Amino acid sequence: MKPLLDVRDLTKTYVQRSGLFKRKKIEALKPTSFTVEAGKTLAIMGANGSGKSTLAGLISGAIQPSQGQIILNGQVLHADNYRQRAQHIRMVFQDAEASLNPHLTIGDQLEEPLRFNTGLNQKQRRERTIHTLQQVGLLAEHMVFYPHMMSTGQKQRVSIARAIILNPQLLVADEALATLDSSVRAQIINLLLDLQSDLKMSYIFISQSPEIVRHLADDVMILKEGDILEHGHVDDIFNDPQHRYTQSLLLSELNSA
Numbered sequence: 001m002k003p004l005l006d007v008r009d010l011t012k013t014y015v016q017r018s019g020l021f022k023r024k025k026i027e028a029l030k031p032t033s034f035t036v037e038a039g040k041t042l043a044i045m046g047a048n049g050s051g052k053s054t055l056a057g058l059i060s061g062a063i064q065p066s067q068g069q070i071i072l073n074g075q076v077l078h079a080d081n082y083r084q085r086a087q088h089i090r091m092v093f094q095d096a097e098a099s100l101n102p103h104l105t106i107g108d109q110l111e112e113p114l115r116f117n118t119g120l121n122q123k124q125r126r127e128r129t130i131h132t133l134q135q136v137g138l139l140a141e142h143m144v145f146y147p148h149m150m151s152t153g154q155k156q157r158v159s160i161a162r163a164i165i166l167n168p169q170l171l172v173a174d175e176a177l178a179t180l181d182s183s184v185r186a187q188i189i190n191l192l193l194d195l196q197s198d199l200k201m202s203y204i205f206i207s208q209s210p211e212i213v214r215h216l217a218d219d220v221m222i223l224k225e226g227d228i229l230e231h232g233h234v235d236d237i238f239n240d241p242q243h244r245y246t247q248s249l250l251l252s253e254l255n256s257a
């Protein structure tokens with residue numbers, strides 16, 4: 001079966017000035033290749049600075065690659081074609097609060113991507129917005145709410161609604177559950193699993209929590225200093241990690257979970 005996402009030799013090198021004439025190269029992501037099947041979840045784990053957010057940013061188009069290709073459904077995604085990517089790949093961030101505009105109603109924030117990326121008229125946009133709110137367990141009445149009127153969990157639901165409103169094929173979640181307390185986190189995990197089975201989306205899920213990864217992911221990729229250290233089925237990696245780094249990641253996170 002052809003994969004939904006095919007990442008080939010994706011690379012990101014940052015160049016930083018480190019003096020008047022000196023430049024320092026930071027290899028945030030070394031040439032990285034992997035695939036994600038339709039409807040499946042790939043989790044990405046790694047210590048701080050291992051390149052997780054860089055990889056998420058490259059896939060979502062927020063960061064321009066130094067080299068490499070991203071192919072979605074057989075089509076090469078061009079780094080400068082934001083519109084081409086925006087419809088198919090959407091991101092959910094850790095801090096729902098910061099990713100929502102405090103001055104706009106929830107309805108206006110959800111309609112924004114529809115205005116920019118679709119030809120839907122106002123009535124159709126409103127219908128789609130209400131439908132999407134309901135898909136994430138919110139109500140049509142939430143259209144007129146401002147973010148400060150909602151709980152943390154409801155705000156994360158709005159972030160997810162905004163991510164799925166264009167019917168993307170791939171959702172990239174960067175530590176999207178990290179700041180939620182355990183009961184809200186369980187609800188959002190269930191919501192993500194339900195949405196995936198209803199909408200057949202693929203997920204790339206960055207998380208430091210082995211508990212969440214085991215629950216949500218099919219495959220897991222372990223990043224270390226911009227390199228893939230291990231990549232395989234979650235059960236295989238969790239039951240038999242090949243590297244001490246992976247073992248300590250799983251252990252330290254287990255202890256803090």
Ligand SMILES: Nc1ncnc2c1ncn2[C@@H]1O[C@H](COP(=O)(O)OP(=O)(O)OP(=O)(O)O)[C@@H](O)[C@H]1O
Pocket residue numbers: 014015016026027028046047048049050051052053054055
């Ligand atoms: N804009 C930038 N300019 C220069 N270096 C950067 C930039 N963004 C990230 N880096 C560097 O690239 C490397 C990978 O960073 P990245 O944020 O992708 O790691 P991460 O695994 O997401 O870390 P964390 O878990 O702390 O968010 C780090 O060494 C970081 O300092």
